[in-house]
Amino acid sequence: MTAHTVEYIRYRVPEQQSAEFLAAHRRAATRLAAAPQCVDYELARAEDDFEHYILRVTWTSTRDHVEGFRSSDLFPAYAAEVRPYAEQVEESRHYKPTAVRGTGAATPTLYAWAGGAEAFSRLTDVFYAKVVEDDLLAPLFADLPAEHARHVGLWLAEVFGGPAAYSETQGGHSHMVARHAGLGITEPQRRRWVELVQDAADEAGLPTDAEFRSAFLAYVEWGTRLAVRFSAPGATPPAPQPVPKWTWGAAPPYPG
Structure with missing residues (x-):
């Protein structure tokens, strides 16, 4: 862009x-x-x-x-x-804008507003307990590694402004995309994923204010749509990219 x-x-x-x-x-x-x-x-x-x-x-x-x-x-x-x-x-x-940009401490990150690492750990624990029992999504996670939920928790924490633990231990955006290669995720499965993660956010006690939830859902929609695209047979993986940084009401400039 x-x-x-x-x-x-x-x-x-x-x-x-x-x-x-x-x-x-x-x-x-x-x-x-x-x-x-x-x-x-x-x-x-x-x-x-x-x-x-x-x-x-x-x-x-x-x-x-x-x-x-x-x-x-x-x-x-x-x-x-x-x-x-x-x-x-x-x-x-x-x-023209330069790469020197950001927000100050007066604006909390979505990560901090949500409650930090513990909040995203609770979220993924609740979410993946639901996934393995869901008829539509369970086949996608039949061989789910034990550490998968923890890795996704690190990913979401970093996306929403937390520590770069996922980048340091797993890789960037391209690594996450590669995890979906060949899965052939369908639109009904994507929508079910979105529905369950919102239910999990409620059960995990994430903030329910409109500003946070709209930003949270915006990322979930963006990320799951990319997952569908790159999980399709023959999809070309993206060039190496860092983990996206999601902020209040803004999306990162990655091509869709």
Whole structure:
């Protein structure tokens, strides 16, 4: 997946013009919101000097912005709103994100929110006790190694922001995918897997708040769909990839 382009426009607007400046950008924002090339946008104002503003617009690409949005029917109305402030622009550039990114301690990881290693250990213990008794899934796990549940617990813990124990002892994403090669997992089996892991999450006492459960289920859906794909006969395994890191409301940039 290609990284998006982030455009930053820095303004210095006299305070007496601030009300009309903000009103103009509120009107202009309706065109950004309607543009298929625009991912998101935000206008921020300096706390210590009210004359300074930064408009951040995330575009699908620089080319989509320059050749797409600027040649679209939306652009003339957008430009008409922001053009009066062109002389107040101190910088206007496109930036590409780097690999230096993350969240701070103010945002707990899904791993910490769930309850840490013990929570994921309980989850996999409950889940695999269900799996071996399920008519639809039991055939997939007929020769389940004794350590399988523990390994999956390590995997899930790392995916959701915990220690890199799975990577250190087993391998990365490609290793997990390889465990499904040739299984021929069916869509009914995938859906049953999703259903049982949600039941197991309830029984294991994982948090039930909507934010956690939506992120948890998003990973389960993403991961099980990849498992179906790579378990199909003749499927080409992916290139080496690290264990995905799942966060609140975000998916890693792996091709589906």
